[in-house]
Amino acid sequence: MRKEDCFYLGKIVSRHGYKGDLLAKLDTDQPGEYENLESVFISLGNTLVPFFIRQSRLHKSELLRLSFEEVSGEDAATKLIGAELYLPLTQLPELSGNQFYYHEVIGFSLIDRQHGHVGEIKGVNDQSSQVLFIAEKDGKELLIPVSDPFLERVDRKAREIHINTPDGLIDLFLNP
Structure with missing residues (x-):
């Protein structure tokens, strides 16, 4: 997947706990719309890598707590702090009227x-x-x-x- 075919969803800002959960700050006014994702692309270097989500839920209403199938433990989670999250443009809700992306x-x-x-x-x-x-x-x-x-x-x-x-x-x- 190319970045040009995706939109920026947010950034992983910290670990949560010791099992490998991560907190992501989403670049949206409605973080709840992204609570039930199956997967996201994470930018690692110049490559978008798919990560499958085991569980996600809102954390303090503005952060998304993510548990990835591929990440277990603090060390693996720490390596992803600061990484950007992307989704395919096809997953953007369609806007109408004077609303726009x-x-x-x-x-x-x-x-x-x-x-x-x-x-x-x-x-x-x-x-x-x-x-x-x-x-x-x-x-x-x-x-x-x-x-x-x-x-x-x-x-x-x-x-x-x-x-x-x-x-x-x-x-x-x-x-x-």
Whole structure:
């Protein structure tokens, strides 16, 4: 399985107990949706390796406690701390309306109500307190907040996201 065919589910953050159980921090608002998985792919080096789940359950509502068939004991579990978890894109629940996955909108056009086409989405920065679209137009980079008040419509068929940004925001990037 290639990473391009998968989505990032989360990261193993610590051991739990001495039998080899692990705790994973999932990159989702709904960790309970992933409580009954049969398997996950774990990134080891540059390879995704399938691991089969013996048992999983929510731990303190935001972590997923995992018991893998292939892992027994503290030493084996310790080697997986920090490893990233992936699932095939086919396992993502389908979204509709103005909901979208960040990876899904890469390559979409940003259409502002006042300025029209303001760029193509090259990425999404979700590492800061405010999630941002990273768009590019005519060699210039634009950083547009991913915010419900700005988001008007997602048109999957046309591959467009229609936004209504505050006065002056687009000009900061295109007309410095």
